[in-house]
Amino acid sequence: MANEANGVQIYCTDCGTVMQGWKETICRCGGTWDVRRPIASMDGERLRRLFDERLGQRSGVYASGVWRYRELIAPELPEEALVYRGEGNTGLYDSTAAAQYAGVRRIWLKAQSENPSGSFKDNGMVAAVSHGRSLGNKWFACSSTGNTSASLAMYAAWCGLQSLVLAPAKGISPAKISQTSAYGARILAFDGTYDDGIRFLRQSAEKLGLYVCNSLNPYRIEGQKSIVYELAQQLDWSLPDWIAIPGGALSHVSALGKGLEELFALGLIGRLPRIALIQAEGASPFHRMVQSGAASLTPEPKPNTRASALNIGNPPSWRKALKALQMTNGVTAAVSDEQIMAAKRIIDRSGIGCEPASAATLAGVLKLRTEGIIDGDETAACILTGNLLKDIDALHELYENAGDASGGTLNVERVAELCSVQASP
Structure with a gap:
């Protein structure tokens, strides 16, 4: 095209x-x-003024935290095709607790979990669905471990379109599938992995008339770039030393890397931060490739991690992700499920909360700090990709012994014991 x-x-x-x-x-x-896109011919200063002016919008297409940056996302799409539900516009939180835990000077938590469907996928999905809609498509499809499916199903329902979700029968959060079902998607559970679903769509989508909304779709990447645009704008067009990103299909690091490249080329930021791409140890084929210096990725045939959103053994966007790392002098790390859940406790108790995959970012910053790769005087932004309630089972596992759920009489003595306080006479 x-x-x-x-x-x-x-x-x-x-x-x-x-x-x-x-x-x-x-x-x-x-x-x-x-x-x-012809980035070199664009006026960065004019765009900066335009993006800042649009912050005052409270309704309409430019109130979206994606379409605020339309000139860099998809100006070629007709405005009547654009879908929007207030996506983006997510909080950026300066967390003392996270910084102390990781041993660095300052950490911001970028809560993409505050998106309409509860995950960062909305930033990219809104652009993909808008593009598919502009072409007249009626059926939209994805293979998903949960967040992608919920986002696609939400936007399809919002526009009166149809969605098909291919979901592995095992290893994904029931809460995410329930959310997807609530939006009215047709869900086909199958024996296999996310990668098997992607393979099927690659081979069969055209025959079935399906518009594919996985990260294979380049408009997903275009929309997802808006996360780093907004991060920069929230910090007055300056970025921290590091951006920590969880890595499953690797579209996220691909998109944010591309966004950083464009911001720098336009002069909207004065330097490139380094990317820290964090995978779970049980699903870390990209990390192993980078560490070994291999020229290509060897898939993990049986990925296995408690952080279900990272449970991907053959990430389709690994070449783009490698480019993003090389451009930013970035690094990778793999963290255990135990390290992920420990970091999740810190984020949960900070009053923000996240699903396990998001907590891999904080666990990764701690690991890289311990290894001396990140310096104690440096700063970082951790991208939180999914809402606390995306994985109810993880909450039960972590906090099943919290409080006193034994039943019985409600009285002053019992409350005082639970709160470790001395009741006055």
């Missing part, structure tokens, strides 16, 4: 082929698509 009027091209990141029309989920060479 080439649009000569605005200089936009969709091209294959592997072989360089330019897409002609919107027909193939992936390039015939097996590579993934990316959107190329």
Whole structure:
């Protein structure tokens, strides 16, 4: 697909082929698509003023924390096709508790969990669904471990469209599937993994007339870039030393890396922060590849982590993720489920909360600080990707012994004992 009027091209990141029309989920060479925009010809200072002016919008398309940055996301899409539900606009919290836990000077928690469907997926999904809608599609599909499916189902319902979700029968949060079902998606559970679902969509989506909304979709990446745009704007167009990102399918690091590259090229930020890409030990094929210096990724055939959103053994966006790491002099780390849950306690008790996959970021900063890769005087932003209630089972496991749930009589003595206080006479 080439649009000569605005200089936009969709091209294959592997072989360089330019897409002609919107027909193939992936390039015939097996590579993934990316959107190329004429960033060099844009006026960064004008964009900065425009983005800051739009912060005052309370309704309409530009009240969205994605479409606020429309000129960098998808200006080629007609406005009548744009979907919006107030996505983005998520809180950025300066957390003393997290900084003390990780041993660094300052940590901000970027709570993408405050999105309409409860996860960061909304930032990218709103752009993908808008693009699919502009093409006249009626059926939208994804393979998902939970957050993607809920986001897709929500936007499809909002627009009166149909959604199909391919969900592994095991290893995902029941809460996420229930949320997806509540929005009216057709859910097909199958024996296999997220990667098997992606493989099916690559092979069969065109035959079935399905518009694929996984991170294979380049418009997902375009929308997701808005997370780092908003982070920079919230910090007055300055960024911390590090940005810690959890890594499953690796679209997140790909998108934020691309966003950082564009912000720097436009002069909206004065330097690039370093990316810390954190995976769970039981699902860390990308980390192993980077650590070994291998030229290509070897999939993990049986990924296994309590952080279900990270339970992906063959991440489709690994080439784009590698580019983002190289551009920012970034690093990777793998953390255990125990380290993830310990970090989750800190984030939960800070009054923000998150699902386990999000807590991998704080666990990763602590590990990298312990290894001397992150300095104690440096600063970091941890991207929290999913809401506290996305994984109810994890909450039960962590806090099943919290409080006194034994029943019995309510009296002063019992409350005083629970709160470790001395009741006055």
